[in-house]
Amino acid sequence: MRAGARPGRPDQKRRPSSPAEAPGLAERRAAAKAVAATLAREATLDEALAGHGDQPLVRAIAVTTFRHLGTILDVLAERMERGVPKEPGTVAILATGAAQVLFLDVADHAAVDLSVRLAREDRRTQHLAGMVNAVLRRIAREREEILPPLSATAELPEWLAVRWREAYGQERVAAIAAAHAGGAALDLTAKGDATALAESVGGVLLPTGSVRVLDRRPVSELPGYRDGTFWVQDAAAALPARLLRPQEGERILDLCAAPGGKTAQLAAAGARVTALDRSEARLERLHDNLGRLGLEAEIVCADALAYQEEPFDAVLLDAPCSATGTIRRHPDLPWTKSEADIRTLAAVQVRMLDRAARLVRPGGRLVYCVCSLEPEEGEQQVRAFLARHADFTRIPLAPGEHGIAAELLTGEGDLRTVPDHWPDAPGAPAEGWRPGLDGFYAACLARAGSPVSG
């Protein structure tokens, strides 16, 4: 597969619209299909939307549907005597129709009429066309009473709201949900001088060393992109590699490396990096990314759980996780993950951490991180690891180290970022500031001993 290509599904390809087809129907069909495939867990929303990059309306409808799915499902349920059907194709037609009526600048008659046409053209939903018409018309009539004031927390599925209330409290959950609505900023990591990068792209140099872009130009149009002077990486995602303190010439293993944001940081610091991942397609992206940046790493396609090698000076484990810290970018996540997924992932993380520990030389360092807000995948995981491995201790972060303020640290000195961090520009006010950080957890651990004694 070409590097960067995503697996497509034949039925997601754009059909040429026939001369008789109503204007805008092809876009609604593509959006509803992408939403249905995502709800059915056949693809992530990004994968389902691949191939529609030149159709902003398709993306806008699908993304808006997921951003407001909590409200939309409540609104539908209140207006459907028998409840909202479960079949993903039907939910997608109703939900994309409601998203247009409630949240997008689309004429009601177009939103309703095209949704009804979509229902009619599929034999599984033909019989529901009348119901789609009635429900969406009613939502359009009642829009004024439905809309203000909306609670951001209502956009979260109940299972996630409940567990976050327990972990973070009601106030923080409301702030996180509000941050989801705003989407994510564009952050860059500089290969070299971050101050010069901030100046050249007209961005803000963040205290942690990343650069936040203030305008909305496409990345490839930013000065220095072609020359490989930076890569896109959320400011929180850039912190775990900093916690590892990579040194020139050190052998470092990046254990779940693709597509390579953290590998690039380690290589740019002069470390000799082994970048391991089990996904060949994602490693191709890593290879291409390093190529653009003029950086090098040994690339290994293998299962981390079976990998054996001479122990390294340091290991970075960016473990596969529920990714609930990245909902600003992936609004479909809460609707396609479950508590069971978190339990399954947490069990894999235990095994990965134990494997990673064996790959750290005596006296070496291990950084564990996840882009998840779930304590089972973060704080609890490291506490349990330290209880299992008496030869490892935590290296706590002091407030201010790496530019990380106390509010981004746990009581134990680990990193814990949440999407509502940095509502205002840290340091000086910045015009056009876009708030927020991905939710990340990271801990730096040291193995006892010295290289000589090992």
Ligand SMILES: C[S@@+](CC[C@H](N)C(=O)[O-])C[C@H]1O[C@@H](n2cnc3c(N)ncnc32)[C@H](O)[C@@H]1O
């Ligand atoms: C969170 S992503 C890594 C992101 C990457 N560190 C970066 O900064 O660009 C997790 C990665 O783990 C990989 N992965 C999942 N299970 C794995 C396994 N058993 N062995 C190796 N890689 C695995 C996935 O393919 C995925 O690329």
